[in-house]
Amino acid sequence: MRKVLVLLLLVAGCGGMPPAPAPTAAPAPEPGTPSPSATTDVQESWRITERGAEHEIEGYADQVSVLPGERFHLRVSTTAPRFSASAFRMGANPAKIWESPEVKGERQAPMRVVGGPAVGTVSAAHWRPSLSVDTAGWPEGAYLIRLDASTGAQRYVPITVRSASTAGRVVILNGVTTWQAYNLWGGRSLYEGAGGFGGRSRAVTFDRPYDRDGARLFLDFEKGALAVAEQSHVALAYLTDLDLKPGVLDGARAVVSLGHDEYWSPGMRAVVTKARDSGTNLAFLGANAVYWRIAMHGRTLACDKERLCTLWRDSRPESALVGQMYDCFPAEGVYRVTRPGHWIFAGTKGESFPGMVGVEADKVSPGSPGNVQVLAESPFSCGGRATVSHSTYYVAPSGAGVFASGTMRWVCAMRGRRCGHGVPDRAAAFTRRATVNLLTRFAKGPAGVSP
Numbered sequence: 051m052r053k054v055l056v057l058l059l060l061v062a063g064c065g066g067m068p069p070a071p072a073p074t075a076a077p078a079p080e081p082g083t084p085s086p087s088a089t090t091d092v093q094e095s096w097r098i099t100e101r102g103a104e105h106e107i108e109g110y111a112d113q114v115s116v117l118p119g120e121r122f123h124l125r126v127s128t129t130a131p132r133f134s135a136s137a138f139r140m141g142a143n144p145a146k147i148w149e150s151p152e153v154k155g156e157r158q159a160p161m162r163v164v165g166g167p168a169v170g171t172v173s174a175a176h177w178r179p180s181l182s183v184d185t186a187g188w189p190e191g192a193y194l195i196r197l198d199a200s201t202g203a204q205r206y207v208p209i210t211v212r213s214a215s216t217a218g219r220v221v222i223l224n225g226v227t228t229w230q231a232y233n234l235w236g237g238r239s240l241y242e243g244a245g246g247f248g249g250r251s252r253a254v255t256f257d258r259p260y261d262r263d264g265a266r267l268f269l270d271f272e273k274g275a276l277a278v279a280e281q282s283h284v285a286l287a288y289l290t291d292l293d294l295k296p297g298v299l300d301g302a303r304a305v306v307s308l309g310h311d312e313y314w315s316p317g318m319r320a321v322v323t324k325a326r327d328s329g330t331n332l333a334f335l336g337a338n339a340v341y342w343r344i345a346m347h348g349r350t351l352a353c354d355k356e357r358l359c360t361l362w363r364d365s366r367p368e369s370a371l372v373g374q375m376y377d378c379f380p381a382e383g384v385y386r387v388t389r390p391g392h393w394i395f396a397g398t399k400g401e402s403f404p405g406m407v408g409v410e411a412d413k414v415s416p417g418s419p420g421n422v423q424v425l426a427e428s429p430f431s432c433g434g435r436a437t438v439s440h441s442t443y444y445v446a447p448s449g450a451g452v453f454a455s456g457t458m459r460w461v462c463a464m465r466g467r468r469c470g471h472g473v474p475d476r477a478a479a480f481t482r483r484a485t486v487n488l489l490t491r492f493a494k495g496p497a498g499v500s501p
Contacts, residue, residue: 095146096138096194098263102203107133107155108235108259109197110174111183114226114349115210115290119186124207126180127158130199135181135207139191140273142280147188153181155199161236165253170243171350172236175257185211190288192224192276194265206264213287217301220493222279224272224290227313227344230254230351235261240353252354253347271309274464275335275485279306282486284493292346294318304331304492309461311339313353314362315346323371326450329499331492334454335461335485337410337439338376340368367417373442373454374412374422381439382471383407383430385457392425394443394453394487398480405472406463406481411439412456419444426456451497453488460485 109126116122124135133155137148158177165171183195188211195207210224231240235258243249260266279286289298291311298321299305305322311334319340326332343362345352353359362368369375385406387395407428414422426441440456462469464485466478491497 096144096196098204100202100204101263106201106203107197107199108205109207110259111207111209114256114292115212116185117214118188118190118211121182121184123179124181124183125177126197127177128155128199129157130155130201132200134198136196138194138196139189140194140276141191142277150181169253170238170251171253171255172238173255173257192288208265208268210288210290212289212293216287216299218303219285219287220304220306220489221287221289221302222276222306225308225311226290226292227351228310229267230256231313232267233260235259253350253352256349267310271336271461275308275461278464278482278485279489282489284489291318294321296321299325299330302330303495304333306333307339309336310458311336312341313344314340315344326446327448329448329450329496331450331497332452333488334372337412337456337458339372341376369415369417373418373444373452374440374456375415377411377413378432378437379410381408381411381430381432383428383439385426386428387426389425394425394484396487398483400476400480403477403480404474406459406477407439407457408459408471410458413438413440414442421445445498449496449499
């Protein structure tokens with residue numbers, strides 16, 4: 051099975067925090083409104099400018115998501131005398147929604163490893179609450195809480211203010227189970243521990259900070275798509291994959307899985323499958339989705355990758371839902387459109403985009419629906435093995451349309467050449483327009499049903 055170290059994945063993939071968006075032309079402001087440069091400064095004020103030492107400041111929220119108006123607690127550990135917290139709503143126009151007064155800093159007790167050596171779950175559940183946060187007045191959406199130590203160090207804590215209803219809306223799904231699977235805070239993830247893969251955790255908990263800046267997978271694989279979705283002006287709802295409980299997608303027009311959405315429980319899959327079978331469209335903008343069949347126990351994600359946590363394809367191939375399945379890591383190739391006349395590609399320019407296939411790629415498999423259409427077929431070499439990456443679309447019996455990009459760099463390519471890997475700027479216009487086409491059509495109801 052895949053025994054890929056987290057660092058290798060992220061270096062080979064989109065890697066690191068995305069640079070600031072390129073400025074766009076703006077009309078002259080009305081009297082009394084901020085200048086374009088001032089607006090840009092406000093929109094970029096969420097960024098971390100100094101991470102500081104490894105444990106100078108770090109923290110986590112005791113909830114993964116909350117409804118508007120609900121409270122959550124931040125549990126923060128810092129070597130600084132004081133710290134403050136600011137909440138930034140991310141999306142098309144990042145904005146500061148809230149900030150705390152300065153709080154006395156505390157170096158919390160060291161992490162604990164629970165569950166015994168055979169499980170090795172790194173936990174900070176014993177940390178004391180540092181700050182209570184009231185979300186009254188916060189709009190729904192994906193948020194980054196930035197912790198600012200008085201010494202200058204900064205870290206993020208992600209939280210989603212979820213939608214109470216998804217009816218009539220396109221649901222943006224934060225893939226938090228995958229964020230946590232790759233989280234190496236405390237020296238253990240589902241991929242790595244002392245001595246490498248053999249020392250990995252068999253279960254990981256949300257009761258700990260995220261590693262590095264605190265939000266690397268959100269920034270790498272989700273932030274860009276979230277901005278494009280909000281710029282499309284379709285009605286959006288916001289959930290995390292942990293919020294996929296029975297009834298939560300009732301009446302939803304579509305569900306959008308973002309750039310890397312690998313870890314799915316049976317409950318998550320059942321809810322999304324039922325929604326598709328009721329006419330809810332699905333879009334998978336990444337690759338390697340619905341790969342590991344996990345178990346959730348409260349705030350703990352269990353996946354030993356041996357006996358108790360197997361691949362979905364061992365029982366119910368993910369291609370039956372997604373339309374295709376994971377095939378290659380590391381992938382590196384040119385994305386080639388083969389059905390340029392499909393409505394998803396309406397208004398796009400170009401049919402060949404270097405670097406857009408990677409760092410993981412999917413393709414059609416025997417478990418794919420019989421009516422699956424291949425929209426793009428991109429040949430490349432996977433470690434010397436000739437293979438292809440596919441973008442696919444199929445229509446479920448309910449009329450729901452299901453799109454899968456087949457590459458983990460679809461969202462990354464929205465940044466053009468700033469994605470790296472040889473991706474050209476014109477790939478940004480292509481992926482953005484195709485994504486807006488998807489969202490616009492999906493927002494109207496089952497895409498496979500003629501108007």
